[in-house]
Amino acid sequence: MLKSDLGIKRWPFLLLAGAILLGASAGPAMADETDTPPNLSRNLTSSDRQFNLVSGSLKNEIDGYDVGLKYLYGRSSRRSDNFVSIRSFTPTLGRSVTDSWYVSLRYTYDFIGADNDGRDGRMNSGTIDSFLFFMDGKAYLSLGYQAEGENTSRDELDYFGQIFHARLKLPVAVDRLKSWSPVLNVGLKYADKNYSGVTPSIGAERRDERRTLNLGLNANLSRHVFAKFDYEYTDAQSNLKSSDFNENIVTFSVGVRY
16 A cells, blocks of 8 residues: 555556657746846746656566666757756665555766756765655655755856755545545755855855745545645745745646546
8 A cells, every 4th residue: 555655566667758848938946046147037938948858767676675767868948059958867765664664765866968058067866755654554744855966067056955854645534525535735845055166146155045835735526526726835045145035836726537
């Protein structure tokens, strides 16, 4: 039951996926990683952009261990010129310690190439997640830690970061709502990045901290129709002005499955 909840199968399988996004814009995630003035990052949103993504993964169970490997290649171009590309390799290892406790380890190596600004880089990250299941496996609490470091061709963008996160998935046990099978999702995350080079615009080494709260509610409106509500609050603090902000995001979606 536990492995089913985490999407882990008992037989080897290969999954290939691809996507093409046309006219996509540069969002805050890209803009806040560089020393880019706010007005320039806003101008990027109106530029023509194409993004191509291909990924594949292989998973298998060997002597009680869940072993996996994922490869991802992505390329973003702007006005037919290569903007940024990424190649990512991620081996994974997981094991059920007890019937209600599952632990997973993940290592990721990213090769990032950027033709237009000289920001070629290598990123290494390691993650450990611990899942505690209860309510007959229908609910879980997960705690995790991630350490990552990036080495780029621009000294001011080299950094070491840490991420602490906690997630709770909990069915809502209310008899009147039983037919909807509502599920509450709560997430907390704290991240900090310490840059090793001096950022020219502030004349100092950049320091970033982010605290994120996620609240979500899923429900089945009928046999085939489901709805999702999500709220995310981010408190980003940085000595780089363009990366110092508060953000609220609310999303609501309705889907059909067969």
